[in-house]
Amino acid sequence: MTYKNFPMVPKVLFGRGGFNQLNDILAPKRLGIHAPFIFLIDDVFKSNPWITSRISLSYDDRIIFVSAKEEPKTSQVDELVEDIILQSKQRPSGIIGIGGGTLLDLAKAVSIMITNDGGAADYQGWDLVKNPAIYHVGVPTISGTGAEVSRTTVLTGPDKKLGINSDYTPFDQVILDSELTKDVPKDQWFYTGMDCYVHCIESLTGTYLNTFSETYGQMALELCNEIFLSDNLSETESQEKLMMASWHGGMSIAYSQVGVAHAMSYGLAYLLGTKHGIGNCIVFDHLEEFYPEGVKVFKQMKAKHNITLPTGICADLSDSEFDIMIDVALGLVPLWENALGKHWKKTITKQKLKALYQKM
CATH class of the missing domain: 1.20.1090.10 (Dehydroquinate synthase-like - alpha domain)
Incomplete structure (x- = not known):
């Protein structure tokens, strides 16, 4: 019998207030002054600086606020990837997803599609991804989906809802700070x-x-x-x-x-x-x-x-x-x-x- 050799998230930080260590975690991963970190953040935090004020932006780093009111779509991934590539002088140093399952899935998918040709819909299925994703970090602000640990990123495509299930999907780093979930309705x-x-x-x-x-x-x-x-x-x-x-x-x-x-x-x-x-x-x-x-x-x-x-x-x-x-x-x-x-x-x-x- 052949057993599947699944990847796991290699680094996990757990603890209330652990989000404050994000900047220190990212610093050694920067690839250059023109290789930005891209922060995909749930737009519910747009008017609440409680999270964004703790992120140190340097050089060409960007925060992109994304609505989580709808399920993530392959077309949304493609638009984000195009925007990031066009706006960045070099390939990004990493993608950081901050939010619930929607934002975490988008962060995983975007990190994959920056290094793989075609559109996200081409990779809906099992083990279709050819090239490793760029460095990506997950910071859940709500608990339950398991998106922070799974090897899938669930997307609604033009003709199906199905994940990009891949060994390259799991995050390289996850920060589990339960304090970030305190305001969930x-x-x-x-x-x-x-x-x-x-x-x-x-x-x-x-x-x-x-x-x-x-x-x-x-x-x-x-x-x-x-x-x-x-x-x-x-x-x-x-x-x-x-x-x-x-x-x-x-x-x-x-x-x-x-x-x-x-x-x-x-x-x-x-x-x-x-x-x-x-x-x-x-x-x-x-x-x-x-x-x-x-x-x-x-x-x-x-x-x-x-x-x-x-x-x-x-x-x-x-x-x-x-x-x-x-x-x-x-x-x-x-x-x-x-x-x-x-x-x-x-x-x-x-x-x-x-x-x-x-x-x-």
């Missing part, structure tokens, strides 16, 4: 945290499961249960534990896969633009058939935190629109194989998926 905290919870359920119940995945998944699941069901954690403890749950949840799928909820939420995101965290919640709420215990606990978490999910988002869709969502979901073969085994097509039909979507 309650609903967003829940939706993104549930992305981590769903990662764990799908990994731990999947056919791809192995001891590597199980070890990380169990740890992340225990942390999620404590964070979302316990009354004994301080705000700081909750923030730190969720940051580590996100990390472990991301690691749990490195050697396995996600499953039904992610496949179907990709369909929602592609057609309706539904954000990933809330999309997972909307789908997972209806998946008792596949994850009975996981959905039961999810509903307890939802009730405890007074979360009301949107309903009827598929109510007015045409048959052709349902077909688009279904085709996107069915295209994610490894996810279905992980969830249901190699004969998953005997269980999952277009009619079954349509009936599930119609409940949402």
Whole structure:
């Protein structure tokens, strides 16, 4: 048997206030005075200097504020790469993504596309990237997606939503500073945290499961249960534990896969633009058939935190629109194989998926 030799993030800094060390971390990585560091930052911080004031810009360094209101797109990556190349005298010293999963995925994708020909859509799939990315750093400001540790960058392309899954995708450096998550709105905290919870359920119940995945998944699941069901954690403890749950949840799928909820939420995101965290919640709420215990606990978490999910988002869709969502979901073969085994097509039909979507 041949085992996949997966890369991992080589350097991680963990601790409240650790973001203050970013400038010291970057300094030795500068390639020259005309080789800038490019900071891709969630534009929610545009009017809040709490983060940007701690970044020391030198020479041709730039901050580019990016909206995270929509899921990241291949076209957005291509536009950012073109802008960076045109504005830079030399190849950048590095890309630093600061924000949630959207910004982290964009930073990973941009760092890859600066060294690879064509457009980002050409690399949606598994192991299509030929050249190593430039140096890239991830600084999450919300916890749950696992984007800070994963080897994928999930993008919506012209005809599918699919990641650039590559050994060159993982960050070279990650800074895990839970203090950066302190102002996350309650609903967003829940939706993104549930992305981590769903990662764990799908990994731990999947056919791809192995001891590597199980070890990380169990740890992340225990942390999620404590964070979302316990009354004994301080705000700081909750923030730190969720940051580590996100990390472990991301690691749990490195050697396995996600499953039904992610496949179907990709369909929602592609057609309706539904954000990933809330999309997972909307789908997972209806998946008792596949994850009975996981959905039961999810509903307890939802009730405890007074979360009301949107309903009827598929109510007015045409048959052709349902077909688009279904085709996107069915295209994610490894996810279905992980969830249901190699004969998953005997269980999952277009009619079954349509009936599930119609409940949402």
